[in-house]
Amino acid sequence: MSILQALDSYYHRLEGVAEPGWSPEKFGFCIVLGPDGNVIDVEDKRDLSGKKPAIKTYIVPASFPRPGVTPRAFFLWDKTAFALGVTKSKQVDGWERSDKQHAAFLELHTERLAGQTDDGLIALRLFLEQWYPERFDGAPFRPDMLDANIMFRIDGDRNLLHERPAARSLVQRYAATEEAEEGEGTFCLISGDRGPVARLHPTIKGVEGAQTAGAALVSFNLDAFTSLGKTQGDNAPTGQSAAFRYGAALNHLLTRDGSNRIRRPIGDATVVFWADASDAKAAEAADAWFGAALDHDINDEAEAAKVRIELEALAKGKRLSDVRETIAPGTRFHVLGLSPNAARLSVRYWLTDYLDEFAQRVAQHHADLKIEPAPFGWGAAPSVNRLLARATALQEKFENIPPLLAGEVMRAILSGGRYPQSLLAAAIIRLRAGDDPLSGWHVAVIRAVLSRDYRFHFQKEDVPVSLAPDEPNKAYQLGRLFAVLETAQRMALGRVNASIRDRYFGAASATPASVFPLLLRGAQNHLAKLRKAGKGGWIEKEIEDILDKLTLDLPRAFPLAEQGRFAVGYYHQRKDQFRVRPEAAAELDAADQTEEGE
Structure with a gap:
């Protein structure tokens, strides 16, 4: 089963997910309008319970990709650049006009709201007819609204404007009209049904590191990505309904703090997963x-x-x-890892079993x-x-x-x-x-x-999982030997600024023939000091036992795998050597304290 087929199938089992013509979007503010289109108030729709305001998600008329330079507005909501004609200034603090974007928003709503008799839709039309961007400088508007998504509500109505029955009916009507205008279409690669093909695939949001406006999982924008002279969505024919379903399902999975995603990206991959189960x-x-x-x-x-x-x-x-x-x-079960790639997404892995x-x-x-x-x-x-x-x-x-x-x-x-x-x-x-x-x-x-x-x-x-004194591997035994020599140094000298591990661990594991003769010569001084103090007799015996398992010709170099075995042997020896010798651990503690006292 392909990724898109699995997501399409998952959509049908979801509850509370957006229907065709709708999409979940993040909002900060809602403008409250009077019946005459005048602004009554601005409501902060963010979650203010934490240290910082957090934007919340609402189901609104569907968004869509907006490539190119010609502005295209969303219906009944949009960013302030479109809905109010103001955006953050790039030069100084404050705002600047965005006339082209606002004109697109005004044209869309003038056309669609003409002749509507619903009080809420009439109020929005009247608001747009009398609005001019300079009004943003006055109350109740505020600077932190700039570039946030804006929706509307009629004063006295608990529902948002797009939730009113007349608005919902209008949204569904235009969604059906746009699909019918696409004609008979072709076979969909996901469902096998014949219908209009999605020219642009849904925008996917929630992938860590990707653009905040979303990125495309399926897209074609250069001739090198196309075939047989086809353009955009015709290269991967996907019905508009199927494209909506897989996009809605994936955006649902990518919901932050959702139960179907791993909280932190693994590397650069945001990981989502879901089960195929009827129950x-x-x-x-x-x-x-x-x-x-x-x-x-x-x-x-x-x-x-x-x-x-x-x-x-x-x-x-x-x-x-x-x-x-x-x-x-x-x-x-399905597991999908997605990584950011400019305005697109890369599939890091897709596993199903x-x-x-x-x-x-x-x-x-x-x-x-x-x-x-x-x-x-x-x-x-x-x-x-x-x-x-x-x-x-x-x-x-x-x-x-x-x-x-x-x-x-x-x-x-x-x-x-x-x-x-x-x-x-x-x-x-x-x-x-x-x-x-x-x-x-x-x-x-x-x-x-x-x-x-x-x-x-x-x-x-x-x-070996645990210490194996009789392990025949030479690298493992040399790791053990290195650990014992380090212990001899610590027991003889106490804490030092640079131990043999600090100075020689990497070289001893990679080129033992050039390092161990030097270490063994240095160890003789440490052992002599311990003999005079009547301590550490077990260390000499441990060194002899390990050397008995090694041939005289030490390897000139170890490959990567043997360097790994060296590290395992070192770890086992250091962690286990005092387990059965509590008196030796006490001697080492005393040596450390003596050195610190000096």
Whole structure:
């Protein structure tokens, strides 16, 4: 099923969504008119409950794309540039006239309101006949109205002007007339019905980073994008009704803080998702599970334990519908990632499958990430965004997540395919740049990439989940050795300005032959100091045990995968070496305190 077909099908299951001829738009103000067209008041329609006024959404006569230089006005509402003929001045504070736009608004309404007998429509016509932009300087108009969307209401009527029965009838009549004027048309690629083709496709709003006025998912504006001499919408024949439906459905999904979108973009992609289910409750349950699985960081211990049990069951092959009774078996599910591209949208990924399949892939993703001990602040199932920010982004900022990498990681998670090798590279680059490997986030990502590569036969060896002293891999053992040498330095010298990890971690993991001889020579001084103090005997034994597992010829260079295993070995050794040696941990604490005292 194509994206547009799935969205068209979803529209038919929605309640409270805009009907053909109408669209949801964001508004700030409403002008209250008297029966004679005089302005009674200006109502602030924004949500004023928060620290800053927030604009609210209303269903109004449909908007449409306005390309080119010829102004085209919306019916019964528009920006102040059209409705009032005033816009923010580009040169100084205040406003300037927008005569061409206001003339288009006046012409449209003069034509459509002629002969109307409804009191509200008459009041709007009279208002426009007597309005001139300079009146904006007086009360009740205010500067923050400039360039906001404006609608109208008649004094004494609780309904907005466009909600009056006569106005609604007029909107529907002109919508039907415009469609009939298009002629018989051709076959629609979405529905298969014959009818007028949408020349311009709907404007999609709500994609992070895209133009605030909206962007096009389907558009043709250059000869290079066309075929067989066709222009604009004829290159992808979509009926006007079907185009409206898919646009309305997608705009509904993209509603900010809606239940069908991931709150923060993953990379540069705004992600929406929805279930194909005839039962509304089953669809809501499916959407809620998916949103929680990819977008929520669960740190509450009781909830985390519950989620872990569920994910482990899914990873072992159980169906989600068996684990959660509220989810119907055989539920189809769709995931769409959209990225901004100037005035258009790029489809970063489009995935559709049974929700049970998606659930098992998400569970396998978390199983691949498993590392012991768990990273600091890990919780039960970290969101994709948090994982990428902690392991791949500069300063751990969400906006610094590499966008292409984020898209490929999301695709790998939801398709169950191989993680991109750029994910492994990004995590190792951050470690070489100075990120703390003991946070565990980078190591978890590294293990996930290598473990999945092993399962797909791209690697010959798996990666241990927890400390494995007998692991035959040389890079893993060298990571362990590096951790022990660092501990020897700390126990001998206490806290220092630059430890061997600060100075040599990247070089030791990439070119061990050139670094470890130097480190081992330096360690002899540390060990001698510890022997004199009667401490750290276990460190020498640990070094000997690790060296016994290594051949004398150290590798000159490690490829990326082996650098990852080095980091895993380092993490395991550092986190586990004091677990069974509480007395050694006390010695290390004493060394740190002594150094600070000096």
